[in-house]
Amino acid sequence: xxxxxxxxxxxxxxxxxxxxxxxxxxxxxxxxxxxxxxxxxxxxxxxxxxxxxxxxxxxxxxxxxxxxxxxxxxxxxxxxxxxxxxxxxxxxxxxxxxxxxxxxxxxxxxxxxxxxxxxxxxxxxxxxxxxxxxxxxxxxxxxxxxxxxxxxxxxxxxxxxxxxxxxxxxxxxxxxxxxxxxxxxxxxxxxxxxxxxxxxxxxxxxxxxxxxxxxxxxxxxxxxxxxxxxxxxxxxxxxxxxxxxxxxxxxxxxxxxxxxxxxxxxxxxxxxxxxxxxxxxxxxxxxxxxxxxxxxxxxxxxxxxxxxxxxxxxxxxxxxxxxxxxxxxxxxxxxxxxxxxxxxxxxxxxxxxxxxxxxxxxxxxxxxxxxxxxxxxxxxxxxxxxxxxxxxxxxxxxxxxxxxxxxxxxxxxxxxxxxxxxxxxxxxxxxxxx
Amino acid sequence: xxxxxxxxxxxxxxxxxxxxxxxxxxxxxxxxxxxxxxxxxxxxxxxxxxxxxxxxxxxxxxxxxxxxxxxxxxxxxxxxxxxxxxxxxxxxxxxxxxxxxxxxxxxxxxxxxxxxxxxxxxxxxxxxxxxxxxxxxxxxxxxxxxxxxxxxxxxxxxxxxxxxxxxxxxxxxxxxxxxxxxxxxxxxxxxxxxxxxxxxxxxxxxxxxxxxxxxxxxxxxxxxxxxxxxxxxxxxxxxxxxxxxxxxxxxxxxxxxxxxxxxxxxxxxxxxxxxxxxxxxxxxxxxxxxxxxxxxxxxxxxxxxxxxxxxxxxxxxxxxxxxxxxxxxxxxxxxxxxxxxxxxxxxxxxxxxxxxxxxxxxxxxxxxxxxxxxxxxxxxxxxxxxxxxxxxxxxxxxxxxxxxxxxxxxxxxxxxxxxxxxxxxxxxxxxxxxxxxxxxxxxxxxxxxxxxxxxxxxxxxxxxxxxxxxxxxxxxxxxxxxxxxxxxxxxxxxxxxxxxxxxxxxxxxxxxxxxxxxxxxxxxxxxxxxxxxxxxxxxxxxxxxxxxxxxxxxx
Numbered sequence: 001x002x003x004x005x006x007x008x009x010x011x012x013x014x015x016x017x018x019x020x021x022x023x024x025x026x027x028x029x030x031x032x033x034x035x036x037x038x039x040x041x042x043x044x045x046x047x048x049x050x051x052x053x054x055x056x057x058x059x060x061x062x063x064x065x066x067x068x069x070x071x072x073x074x075x076x077x078x079x080x081x082x083x084x085x086x087x088x089x090x091x092x093x094x095x096x097x098x099x100x101x102x103x104x105x106x107x108x109x110x111x112x113x114x115x116x117x118x119x120x121x122x123x124x125x126x127x128x129x130x131x132x133x134x135x136x137x138x139x140x141x142x143x144x145x146x147x148x149x150x151x152x153x154x155x156x157x158x159x160x161x162x163x164x165x166x167x168x169x170x171x172x173x174x175x176x177x178x179x180x181x182x183x184x185x186x187x188x189x190x191x192x193x194x195x196x197x198x199x200x201x202x203x204x205x206x207x208x209x210x211x212x213x214x215x216x217x218x219x220x221x222x223x224x225x226x227x228x229x230x231x232x233x234x235x236x237x238x239x240x241x242x243x244x245x246x247x248x249x250x251x252x253x254x255x256x257x258x259x260x261x262x263x264x265x266x267x268x269x270x271x272x273x274x275x276x277x278x279x280x281x282x283x284x285x286x287x288x289x290x291x292x293x294x295x296x297x298x299x300x301x302x303x304x305x306x307x308x309x310x311x312x313x314x315x316x317x318x319x320x321x322x323x324x325x326x327x328x329x330x331x332x333x334x335x336x337x338x339x340x341x342x343x344x345x346x347x348x349x350x351x352x353x354x355x356x357x358x359x360x361x362x363x364x365x366x367x368x369x370x371x372x373x374x375x376x377x378x379x380x381x382x383x384x385x386x387x388x389x390x391x392x393x394x395x396x397x398x399x400x401x402x403x404x405x406x407x408x409x410x411x412x413x414x415x416x417x418x419x420x421x422x423x424x425x426x427x428x429x430x431x432x433x434x
Numbered sequence: 435x436x437x438x439x440x441x442x443x444x445x446x447x448x449x450x451x452x453x454x455x456x457x458x459x460x461x462x463x464x465x466x467x468x469x470x471x472x473x474x475x476x477x478x479x480x481x482x483x484x485x486x487x488x489x490x491x492x493x494x495x496x497x498x499x500x501x502x503x504x505x506x507x508x509x510x511x512x513x514x515x516x517x518x519x520x521x522x523x524x525x526x527x528x529x530x531x532x533x534x535x536x537x538x539x540x541x542x543x544x545x546x547x548x549x550x551x552x553x554x555x556x557x558x559x560x561x562x563x564x565x566x567x568x569x570x571x572x573x574x575x576x577x578x579x580x581x582x583x584x585x586x587x588x589x590x591x592x593x594x595x596x597x598x599x600x601x602x603x604x605x606x607x608x609x610x611x612x613x614x615x616x617x618x619x620x621x622x623x624x625x626x627x628x629x630x631x632x633x634x635x636x637x638x639x640x641x642x643x644x645x646x647x648x649x650x651x652x653x654x655x656x657x658x659x660x661x662x663x664x665x666x667x668x669x670x671x672x673x674x675x676x677x678x679x680x681x682x683x684x685x686x687x688x689x690x691x692x693x694x695x696x697x698x699x700x701x702x703x704x705x706x707x708x709x710x711x712x713x714x715x716x717x718x719x720x721x722x723x724x725x726x727x728x729x730x731x732x733x734x735x736x737x738x739x740x741x742x743x744x745x746x747x748x749x750x751x752x753x754x755x756x757x758x759x760x761x762x763x764x765x766x767x768x769x770x771x772x773x774x775x776x777x778x779x780x781x782x783x784x785x786x787x788x789x790x791x792x793x794x795x796x797x798x799x800x801x802x803x804x805x806x807x808x809x810x811x812x813x814x815x816x817x818x819x820x821x822x823x824x825x826x827x828x829x830x831x832x833x834x835x836x837x838x839x840x841x842x843x844x845x846x847x848x849x850x851x852x853x854x855x856x857x858x859x860x861x862x863x864x865x866x867x868x869x870x871x872x873x874x875x876x877x878x879x880x881x882x883x884x885x886x887x888x889x890x891x892x893x894x895x896x897x898x899x900x901x902x903x904x905x906x907x908x909x910x911x912x913x914x915x916x917x918x919x920x921x922x923x924x925x926x927x928x929x930x931x932x933x934x935x936x937x938x939x940x941x942x943x944x945x946x947x948x949x950x951x952x953x954x955x956x957x958x959x960x961x962x963x964x965x966x967x968x969x970x971x972x973x974x975x976x977x978x979x980x981x982x983x984x985x986x987x988x989x
Contacts, residue, residue, distance in 0.1 A: 105549050131550070133552075205555040206556040313573035
């Protein structure tokens with residue numbers, strides 16, 4: 001209902017706010033002939049493209065994805081980044097199937113609730129190529145991506161562009177905050193004062209091009225669950241390098257995605273089309289380009305397990321406070337000795353060092369320290385070469401721990417084994433693709 | 435961002451501003467005393483300048499005006515600094531390397547990808563060459579402005595530009611080499627050294643021990659760079675009949691410095707009878723010597739291999755300096771900097787030097803004037819108007835325990851000089867009663883004594899205000915440290931030619947060449963307020979800009 005109401009009012013607003021909306025915005029608008037000229041371009045021409053190099057050499061390009069495959073969309077975006085003409089301005093809009101997207105250098109075990117993800121079954125895990133924090137995408141979230149020459153790159157420039165689009169649609173309290181995110185006050189239309197984040201940004205800067213992409217929460221049905229997916233059970237135990245996500249309260253803007261897309265395209269072209277004097281069509285891209293060499297390569301990389309899990313910088317995992325990580329740990333209810341401790345250091349998702357103590361064993365002579373040492377060694381074996389134990393390949397810790405003591409005269413007591421592996425399976429649940 | 439810096443450089447910059455700019459890592463206005471001396475001899479009192487950043491800013495600039503020299507084949511391994519990636523970011527994480535040691539890179543080929551908060555940035559190479567060393571592993575934090583990769587550059591890049599890439603080492607221009615003549619300077623602030631030197635003379639027996647002492651703590655580095663020395667030092671060694679390979683070097687990488695040569699000569703000739711006057715030259719003002727001796731960074735500067743640390747205890751001189759410097763900083767300084775138009779002075783000096791060279795002069799009179807006597811005289815004239823700058827703060831002798839100002843009648847202006855034995859601040863006494871020629875003569879006399887190491891305690895004591903001409907080495911703005919028992923100090927920067935608009939009414943659009951020099955005053959804010967300093971500095975500036983004013987005051 002609210003959505004319908006909104007549509008009619010924006011219909012009314014269109015004529016009235018176009019002019020002032022342009023005048024009141026920040027100085028990044030290049031167009032000197034705003035407003036009514038664009039009314040005639042409400043009907044844009046759309047065509048389906050095969051991403052030819054000719055197209056990529058145009059000064060101003062606009063693409064909209066027809067696919068919801070996050071890996072494909074990111075690969076298309078990457079292809080645009082690498083192959084569009086260095087002086088061109090490119091806008092790409094896409095919507096993804098439900099997925100959790102982590103930043104280039106983040107730690108999935110720290111940022112994502114992997115067991116919940118696996119339970120949900122239809123939610124993908126994606127690592128993107130730009131930096132920044134972890135976000136959740138679904139059909140109610142539009143991703144916008146702008147590629148421009150480094151000379152004009154500015155973190156706020158295109159965020160302001162999206163803010164103008166939102167304001168056009170009646171979200172009057174939208175603005176860009178100091179972290180270059182887009183926030184609204186209350187429901188965006190003047191009710192309520194609390195600030196909510198509706199869009200986060202990330203950047204990738206190469207020598208020739210600058211990419212700025214961001215999300216926009218329009219009408220996600222899963223809003224309440226997002227938090228659940230982004231809180232990891234391993235978080236109290238893991239200390240990582242790399243970028244940490246910054247949490248903010250979020251809400252839906254509550255507008256239709258197609259409307260939003262149209263507005264963003266309008267604002268983008270208002271910035272650049274007049275300046276470069278072309279008649280820009282909105283190109284549709286989708287599954288057809290899946291077989292293009294670069295895009296196929298990109299997708300293969302993005303879907304590979306070593307990329308998603310293995311591109312994690314060094315981190316430590318410890319069940320007790322250590323010098324590096326002195327935080328209090330939540331108490332574990334495990335069947336173990338009182339001096340129980342597990343510590344790993346991991347690099348690229350592989351165990352480099354392991355230190356296990358306090359497990360319970362059944363066996364002839366009780367030399368627990370020695371047994372602990374053997375388990376540690378088994379886990380950290382081959383840490384320098386190909387046979388290193390990869391976290392993301394351990395689908396069941398019970399098996400992994402058992403094999404660490406296989407062929408030995410001793411073995412872990414079953415209850416101990418089960419309780420420990422139950423816990424470890426939550427923190428390091430193998431890889432998502434079974 | 436750059437506009438802001440340019441605008442600020444054209445007005446007096448407060449100390450606060452400098453701190454803020456420097457913290458943002460983008461300041462070009464921070465004291466440019468390139469005082470990054472060897473670890474064991476860091477005596478600088480200027481704020482540790484991230485000169486790397488300055489040179490990286492230069493590096494960014496120079497790419498647009500680089501010329502390719504095909505004639506010079508120069509094999510150089512240069513550490514490449516991580517350029518500023520914007521947004522005030524000072525460090526970022528290395529995500530992945532695209533090269534490894536031994537890999538060939540072309541200009542613009544990707545070196546690595548780094549990430550800072552939300553941005554992941556690809557860093558590309560500015561040179562063609564072979565990668566020699568990676569300073570960081572993937573996953574480590576790389577610091578902006580510090581080296582992150584070593585590249586063996588092939589071809590002949592301009593030496594200047596290549597220097598812009600390297601971390602700066604103690605630098606002085608060839609002019610600075612002639613420390614024995616003309617304006618003598620030092621890269622570290624000299625003023626705080628003076629009280630320490632006074633103390634040295636009070637403790638004369640101590641001074642006699644120094645020849646023995648100075649040998650022991652210094653680690654003899656006759657490593658692979660045993661014969662590493664600048665041409666000036668080699669020349670000196672030759673002149674003194676010393677084999678340079680026998681001399682242990684105390685400079686960077688075991689370089690032989692002027693001071694090392696003198697020490698060696700002394701040790702060789704006679705270690706048994708040190709005279710009191712030998713006290714001065716044996717005081718190793720090492721940082722100054724180090725700075726003066728190395729004229730330019732040698733191509734062999736970078737050593738591959740792990741970081742080694744050698745602990746060297748401070749020498750007696752360094753301890754004294756340490757103490758006096760610490761005392762000096764109990765004085766709350768404020769910095770007042772200004773630009774002075776030297777154009778008229780330049781013309782006047784040229785004319786006067788012509789006159790001097792023609793006339794037959796009696797022995798002992800200078801044949802050529804430098805700018806320093808004019809500036810010293812101008813300072814003295816300003817002191818007549820603002821005698822508080824010539825005073826000193828007295829905390830102890832007042833009976834009711836309150837601090838007081840002790841006004842002094844004579845203007846004894848200390849002049850910082852760079853000598854082979856280090857930094858010295860001899861004093862030109864009673865400048866008020868001297869004219870320019872006699873000031874110049876006195877300067878010359880003090881200079882020759884300083885070089886010979888024969889300055890007397892009278893020459894060194896009694897200073898009421900100090901002038902330091904750091905500009906003959908380099909630098910624009912500085913933040914000099916006030917000497918104990920004084921309340922003000924003037925640092926003179928380098929003179930440079932700039933375009934400026936004419937002030938002739940009616941021709942306001944005309945652009946003229948002007949010679950500009952920056953005066954940086956520091957004053958004791960407990961007793962001097964900004965207005966007084968500003969007015970006094972203005973008097974000095976007026977006199978220097980319009981030296982004919984002095985004619986009016988001729989007696």
